[in-house]
Amino acid sequence: MMMKLLEKALKDAIKENNCVIGTKKILSSVTNIKMIVISQSVTAENIQKIKENVENEKISMIHFKGTSVALGKLCGLPFRVSTISLKSLNDTNIQSILKEAEEK
Numbered sequence: 001m002m003m004k005l006l007e008k009a010l011k012d013a014i015k016e017n018n019c020v021i022g023t024k025k026i027l028s029s030v031t032n033i034k035m036i037v038i039s040q041s042v043t044a045e046n047i048q049k050i051k052e053n054v055e056n057e058k059i060s061m062i063h064f065k066g067t068s069v070a071l072g073k074l075c076g077l078p079f080r081v082s083t084i085s086l087k088s089l090n091d092t093n094i095q096s097i098l099k100e101a102e103e104k
Contacts, residue, residue, distance in 0.1 A: 003074070005097045006037070006062070009086060010075045018088040026085050027053060034089040035060045035097070041068035041082050050083070059085075060094050062101050 013019035020026050023046050026036060030053050038047060038061065047063075054061065064071050068080035075081050089097075 003097075003100055005093070005100050006064075007074050009035075009089060009093060009097060010037070010084065013084075013086045013088065014075055014077065016088070018086065020085045020087070021081055021083070023050070023083040026050065026083055030054055030057055030059065030085075032087050033057070033059050033085045035062065035086045035094055037062045037064050037071065037084050037086070039064045039066060039068045039071040039082050041080070046083075060098055062098065 010019070020029070020033070023042060026033070027046075027049055033054075036050060036054065036059060038050065040063075051061070064074075066074070068082040071084070072079050072081040075084065
């Protein structure tokens with residue numbers, strides 16, 4: 001399961017420091033976030049908390065079909081990533097990534 005657009009967006013965000021990694025950090029601040037990617041390793045309780053926090057914001061969410069280890073690899077990082085938020089994506093990229101995610 002390769003998600004080329006998501007992978008590129010994640011790696012670009014990490015390289016440009018335009019992301020927040022970790023469920024706790026994301027829960028503490030949802031300002032300026034465009035998209036949140038959640039791995040299957042996140043508990044249902046935390047997913048619900050994230051949903052409640054982003055409800056009033058225009059933030060897209062992707063449920064990554066893989067563990068935190070797989071999401072970390074997709075990001076090109078040597079550690080687990082349970083949740084990552086992207087700050088600088090335009091609407092066209094967001095729609096393309098969401099469409100790609102639906103096709104998988």
